[in-house]
Amino acid sequence: MGQETVTVERAKAKRELNPVSWLFRKPMNLEKLALAAQRVSGLGMLVYLTFHIFVIGSVASGADVWRSVMSTFSNPFADIGDLLMIAGAAFHAVNGVRVLLLELTPLTGRPARPDYPYKAQSLGTGQRSIIYAAIFMAVLALVIATYYIWGH
């Protein structure tokens, strides 16, 4: 009986520590969503970077190979991939600066007793403003990139 309880507790702890299930657990706040968006955009850009390095590498094989590769990627889906990458990069950069400031400066809010509804004390006005700035920069980058890719 005791062994079963320990096993169940361990399984529960493992589930709670898992970074994916952690995301969907309550309480939900802006800081948590920003971290999730930071990781999703970061992983997306890593995938893009890997493809990018190998696609750009085809330039070393000559003009004909380059033009052939570029014609393969000359479609709206590839353009949407570029746009998402640029918006993701803008968000990731600004939100990343927020995280750096959080680690290296006293931007973290003052510690306080965790009373209901358990608002994140670290999420002060300064941080919240930077998260909104990150969203704004992502939208702005998306608009500018759309202009250069499709409207220019």
Add this chain to the structure above:
Amino acid sequence: MRESTLQLINIAMIMALLLTLPVHFAMQAFLGVGGYTQALAYNTVADRYQTLITITLLTVLLAAASYHGLYGLRRILLEFKSGPTWDRLVSAGTLAAGLVILGWGLRTIVVMGWGI
């Protein structure tokens, strides 16, 4: 290598990315080119590997992006499980991926820049 050293290198790479990535994006849109289509023309791309400043920019960007990206992936993967075997597996895997990405990127720079 100590975790704090890896983190310090990561911060240096973030700074390098904040400086070089906006320039790289601008070079695909308006900096020295007439637009996105021209930026992707073979001659434009090939010319970027002929001047020292753009070669330096691309090399720094390649090193910084691959380090920062794979360091971030490593940190996410280390949150899924713990233990020395998993640690070693994740560290070795991300290091290998980094060497492949860096190696292939540097190959392009060397072949285009020096015609080897």
